[in-house]
Amino acid sequence: MKKNFSLTPVALLVGALAFLPTHSNAALPVQVDGQEMPSLAPMLEQATPAVVSITVAGTHEVKQGQDPFKFFFGKRRGQQPQERPFRGLGSGVIIDAKKGYVVTNNHVIDEADEILVNLKDGRQFEAKKIGSDAQSDIALLQIKAEDLKEIKIANSDDLRVGDFAVAIGSPFGLGQTVTSGIVSALGRSGLNIEQLEDFIQTDAAINSGNSGGALVNLRGELIGINTAILGPSGGNVGIGFAIPSSMMQNLIDQIIEHGEVRRGVLGITGNSINAELAKAMDLDINQGGFVSQVAPKSAAEEAGIKAGDIIIEVNGRKVRSFNELRGKIGSIGAGKTVELTLIRDGDKKEVEVTLKAAPDANIAAANLHPMLKGAKLSSNTKGSGVVVTDIAENSPAAAVGLTKGDIIAGVNRVRVDNLAALRDALVEIKGVVALNVIRGNTELYLMMR
The missing domain is CATH 2.40.10.120 (Thrombin, subunit H)
Incomplete structure (x- = not known):
């Protein structure tokens, strides 16, 4: 990047401007000492x-103010x-x-x-x-x-x-x-x-x-x-x-x-290394992510990461704090493999970790269709389709007839295997939308306009 930009012409420009006439019609030079002006x-x-x-x-x-009578009478009918x-x-x-x-x-x-x-x-x-x-x-x-x-x-x-x-x-x-x-x-x-x-x-x-x-x-x-x-x-x-x-x-x-973002997680908790922690733990390093706990059956445990390890690099890039480590890992998708460099008992080690999915991987359905507002959806991890993981009371999605636990299997007789397929199907449809829903052992169709 720096090969294409020289600082020398800037210094020359300052010198040239000092000797320009002060009246408003003075024109800036196109070149200074044979070199083009930087721009x-x-x-x-x-x-x-x-x-x-x-x-x-x-x-x-x-948010509305607290209703003093709500304790006695509950939410008034029709209150929105x-x-x-x-x-x-x-x-x-x-x-x-x-x-x-x-x-x-x-x-x-x-x-x-x-x-x-x-x-x-x-x-x-x-x-x-x-x-x-x-x-x-x-x-x-x-x-x-x-x-x-x-x-x-x-x-x-x-x-x-x-x-x-x-x-x-x-x-x-x-x-x-x-x-x-x-x-x-x-x-x-x-x-x-x-x-x-x-x-x-x-x-x-x-x-x-x-x-x-x-x-x-x-x-x-x-x-x-x-x-x-x-x-x-x-x-x-x-x-x-x-x-x-x-x-x-x-x-x-x-x-x-x-x-959706299928966020990958390591399955660790910890703190940033600072001078106080380094002294308490007798560490020879002042930056990185200190691992205080490793969750059972997590990606970190399967990769052999242990409490007391200090993670200093992610894919060869330095990590200065635990928050920075969290930010870097949080943008990498579930199922992706990352290489971590860590310090254990004074020795540097490199481990490969395959990130697992975050437990709350779902999206607001309003992103896909206005009539789905109030529902949260997630790709079905146990098969095909899209699972309704939550639904708000009195929402447009509830009015359509969706309930928590429903599996959306198709749209207008087009099968959908995951959230991406559902999104693509809804983009192409204009007018009435027929959702093919699996509810327990029952198959039904719900209409959206």
Whole structure:
């Protein structure tokens, strides 16, 4: 990356500007000492068409005050949760032009009933939510459009502190805006912004509305999805955070394949190594994830990991804390094999671990069809079909007739083996939808419009 960008012309530019006439008609030189002026414009001309702005609208439930008579009389008949409309703005990145896939943050489109994607060329399209993951704050949308421009995705594992970074997004609804800076830190975690954190920190200005936008390198390749800022009143103070592109790619691949994130787990609990713990345990290392307990029959136990081990690398990449370890493992899918480097009794060891599925692998069914709102679905691990793992009282899904434990086996006489197949089947249907449901030993059809 640095071979294509020299700092020398910048220093020359400063010297040249000092001797320019001060009146407004003075023209900047095209060259200084025979060298072209440095500019990000050629790169941005290629990258910015792949970055979009996102407008959302919807309603969300508002908690009501406590009813003093509820203790005596229970919930009054007809009492409904209060809903209030909301509108929001964010950004997104086109990662697949042919399929119209757009990546953004989950918090940008969460609970939205209407999602509009606005391209740099002025076109606007309604987007469909393919899937999302609240723990890592990633969501995948799809639009139907021609002549889209996709962004090339770089391997964020190759980043170093000090690498140049450029943030592209639509802050404050102003329209597409570009800011620049450097990678300030890697593997940031423990910020309590998301449940799974492994952030890139940058001083490229990120503000409200930038969420879901692109963090790119000087080649215009995606290195991260801009997600959060740290500053008073939501303003930029040079500390912004982005989800690494490699983490994003792992999660999106799972959503595309399965319709959900099938998160892999090690089955350990622990703490981050610090000076106090290192002294108490007489350790010669000050960074890593300390394993305090290994769950029975877990992936970690099967791989031979023991309490007292210190995990320092995942697939050859350093791990500085237990939170960073959790973030890296949490973005890798169930069934995938990872190589861990650990310290045991002062000796370095490498072990291969095949991650097991997280026990709560299910998604909100509203992502698939509005009439399924209120249900949670999971691919059937004991056979084919999709299991209704939970259903909310008085929800649209309950009104359709779905109950907890139902297995959706087909849609309009088309068999569905898993969540991905159910999603694909529902995308193609316009009008009445007939769900083929297995309930115990009974087969029935439920109609949705």
